[in-house]
Amino acid sequence: MRKYYALFRLRFIHSLQYRAAAAAGVVTQFAWGFMEILAFLAFYKANPSNFPMEFSHVVAYIWIQQTFLAVFMVWFYENEIFEAISSGAIAYTLVRPIDLYNRWFAQSVANRVAKALLRSVPILLVAFLVPPPLRLSLPNSGTQLLLFIISFVLGLGVVIAYTMIVYVTTFYTLSPVGVRIIAAMLADFLAGAIIPLPFFPMGVRNAAELLPFAAMQNMPLRIYSGNIAGVEAIKGIGLQIFWLLVLVTLGRLILRRALGKVVVQGG
């Protein structure tokens, strides 16, 4: 366990170096969140009765989504891992006494959390200070906040477990960049990255809420905003745990099979 922690720390500190880029990123993300909320405001004004979530829920959803973009969005792939697989550097990693899946998992966690942390504080600060109705608010109760934190951690796990599956399938296909984009966009769309799941047409929404993607950002964001609370939240967290276990198991299985027949590219 100690070696994973060491790896995590190294990666984390490395990612924290990119401060200037993070500062610019904050402005970008803030502007993005701001515009998305304004768009939803326009739709709300068009037909308030048909709006499936409380407007304050949507506001909180979008701000927290922007704040923790690096955590929730599948498309923040670890390019290093893709390179390692396609360049053959993987051979070096394999001789080390560390489980590959765990190593990559720890690396991904560190990278995403570091990136998110760098940007989160400024975005949150501003989001708490803008005039209502665009203002972010805290969850209704301590329990809600606690449930959010649990759901957040699980969501991060599910996102990474999914990316792990994308990485390991590269062993078999050396998949082109396009395929990774499609895999990420599909996941992010069904996770509620483009529009929150309650805005989907009924039938599609019901199906989507059961998929693993809903366990990525849909659940934590809706728990924070209060859209899902109490028993519903606990059931949602249960579903997240289920998908986390399934995706991790699947990822490990494919990796083990792939390593059994790895073909190293290049010398």
Next chain:
Amino acid sequence: MEYKTSFFFTILGQFTVSFTSLLGIWFLFSRFREVEGFSFPQVLLCFATVLMAFSVAECFGRAFDTFPQMLSNGAFDRVLVRPKNVISQVLMAKIDFTRFGRLLQAVLVFIYALPRSGVVWTWDKVCTLILMVVCGCIIFFCLFLTYAAISFFTIEGLEFMNVLTDGGREFGRYPYSIYGEDVLKFLTYVVPLALFQYYPLLYLLGREPSLWYMFAPLGGLLFAIPSYCLWRWGLTSYVSTGS
């Protein structure tokens, strides 16, 4: 073009990215009949115009994305000693045809939206639409040029320009008026994206009969002046970082 499969999948990937945007709009409109008086096909007109203008500009303009690197590793010096126009050299190095994924999508959306938008397609309306796309393309290209120009002065913190390029495209999926008065003013007087997307749209839909609205995109072309000036300024004050 050697990596045919890769090329195909990248185009498909680009297509998927704009497709998810489109899907989002579709879902929202299946629930809300209209927004700010604009119906679904009318919003699609907007979406397709912006997408088409952006994807053509991007084919050439994305080369500027790597401009900061060219500056910092000294590759730009090589460009300077060649007896050819600087801008065309930078662009030709990285023409990117994979952007055709977005262009294809724009075409498909136009095919769907044009007959359903309620626009009576007389000659003046057709001209307006062409003006919108062509001028939009030039304005987006100027934004890419501005990005490169700014990188002469600072490498750090360029990411905010992204709000205007990729942001301009994403937010442009709806008429810029829905974001409120202040945003519309900014996008009219500071970065004239609304001049090619919103005001001529009003003319197309017959809401504003004045010809000023039809020719608004040409006003947007004025943006080329500050963009190009900034580029020249950056170029002349460029002191190589050495190789």
